[in-house]
Amino acid sequence: MSSASRDLAPPSGDDRFVVRGGARLTGHVTVPGAKNSVLKLMAASLLAAPGRTVLDNVPAIADVPVMAGILEGLGATVELADGTCAVAWDGEPDWHAPPGAVRRIRASVTTLGPLIARVGRARLALPGGDRIGARSIGMHLEGLEAMGATVEESGDDVEVAADRLRGADITLDFPSVGATENLMMAAVLADGATTIDNAAREPEVQDLARMLVAMGARIEGIGEPTLRVEGVDELEPVTWRTCPDRIEAGTWAVAAAVTGGDVRIEPVRPADLRMPLIKLRATGVDVTEDGAGLRVRGGPLESTDVVTLPYPGFPTDMQAQMMVLLSQARGTSMCTENVFESRFSFVDELTRLGAEIEIDGHHAIIRGPRRLKGATVRALDVRAGAAGVIAGLVAEGTTTVRDVHHIDRGYGRFVERLRALGADIERRTAVGERR
Numbered sequence: 001m002s003s004a005s006r007d008l009a010p011p012s013g014d015d016r017f018v019v020r021g022g023a024r025l026t027g028h029v030t031v032p033g034a035k036n037s038v039l040k041l042m043a044a045s046l047l048a049a050p051g052r053t054v055l056d057n058v059p060a061i062a063d064v065p066v067m068a069g070i071l072e073g074l075g076a077t078v079e080l081a082d083g084t085c086a087v088a089w090d091g092e093p094d095w096h097a098p099p100g101a102v103r104r105i106r107a108s109v110t111t112l113g114p115l116i117a118r119v120g121r122a123r124l125a126l127p128g129g130d131r132i133g134a135r136s137i138g139m140h141l142e143g144l145e146a147m148g149a150t151v152e153e154s155g156d157d158v159e160v161a162a163d164r165l166r167g168a169d170i171t172l173d174f175p176s177v178g179a180t181e182n183l184m185m186a187a188v189l190a191d192g193a194t195t196i197d198n199a200a201r202e203p204e205v206q207d208l209a210r211m212l213v214a215m216g217a218r219i220e221g222i223g224e225p226t227l228r229v230e231g232v233d234e235l236e237p238v239t240w241r242t243c244p245d246r247i248e249a250g251t252w253a254v255a256a257a258v259t260g261g262d263v264r265i266e267p268v269r270p271a272d273l274r275m276p277l278i279k280l281r282a283t284g285v286d287v288t289e290d291g292a293g294l295r296v297r298g299g300p301l302e303s304t305d306v307v308t309l310p311y312p313g314f315p316t317d318m319q320a321q322m323m324v325l326l327s328q329a330r331g332t333s334m335c336t337e338n339v340f341e342s343r344f345s346f347v348d349e350l351t352r353l354g355a356e357i358e359i360d361g362h363h364a365i366i367r368g369p370r371r372l373k374g375a376t377v378r379a380l381d382v383r384a385g386a387a388g389v390i391a392g393l394v395a396e397g398t399t400t401v402r403d404v405h406h407i408d409r410g411y412g413r414f415v416e417r418l419r420a421l422g423a424d425i426e427r428r429t430a431v432g433e434r435r
């Protein structure tokens, strides 16, 4: 076991992946716990009475030690081992999270609700993460204000305080994942009942809600658009298994399909991926499901239209990967992005490889199939980075993907696992040494 802060390596900013295209992916790949769940489960440990919260099925991604560093900065002892994360609190958490780590990941904002609920006060630097839009936290703050908190913004910091939160009826403007999680975590220790209407229903939000229930919270409507929370006085630390990463599974499915491969992906809960699987099948991909996973076989691809929406709609986190697939499909496809306003920046990278994509506001029109040719592309965010790698798998010649620290944030041991499926890919550090 190691202390989390020792694992807090600086981002591997200059590393790059070098992919030689043409290989069909075949074999079996194991999907770890979800990035967008585990980081919130770690934050939820703040709500528990002193003791040890243990998470398993923890993915080997760079964001986990960053979140661990934030919790250590608040006074926790965190132990990260292969696939587990133990967070121990022996007293009240501190209220001022370390700004450097907070700015590195967007999920840091989900410490806000638990801190106010548990210690009555929180100061947070405005959080970072992918640059994929304005990503304000207005809904988080308005919801906390409705529960009786005061909010002060000064420069890059926000300070929120409440002696005791009280239940409230909150209607979100948009089913924001982070706002739903923050307000649900605030509500579990508030006085009285809270309803959150137009709540996010993503499987990761449901995973967090179920862990809170296991800790003793009273939450109804999990997976529905209205959450009802009845505050309790105290929550207990628990052991919890992180749900599988549906976005990682979907990424492998696209990589298998677009290379004409044959890959078994597990564990997968097919219901979590209902819309992506509908869309993959619409393009002609052969997807078979069994209880534990998926088998994905590629073949000739046909165009289809994709519209990103909050769950159960098509996930914005699979839009870039799907766009690569559609660039190889026969006919004209349209991809509409409704969740983030700047999530098409990856298109420039893909067109540099030879894809034909035209942007019109929040619509992308993709004409295919176009033969891709290797070039250098940047990983602009975690998913765009994965899409760049997938494009490299089908491109002729060599594709270099730069700024792979973005990919490391969401995909553990990506290169090794791609190689195990037959991909010709390697990681090069800034000095050219191979890993």
Ligand code: EPU
Residues within 6 Å of the ligand: 035, 036, 037, 039, 106, 107, 130, 133, 134, 135, 136, 137, 138, 139, 140, 141, 174, 175, 176, 177, 178, 179, 200, 202, 316, 317, 339, 340, 341, 382, 383, 410
């Ligand atoms: N929004 C606001 N105000 C708010 C909150 C959100 O305007 O107070 C807007 C955002 O700017 C965005 C939209 O609402 O346009 C949706 O944002 P949401 O709050 O749902 O997203 P998030 O919680 O910031 C999480 C995931 C993202 C994923 C989105 C949508 C984590 C750490 N991140 O972000 O994951 O795209 O939900 O499903 O859970 C990724 O993994 O690649 C990733 C970016």
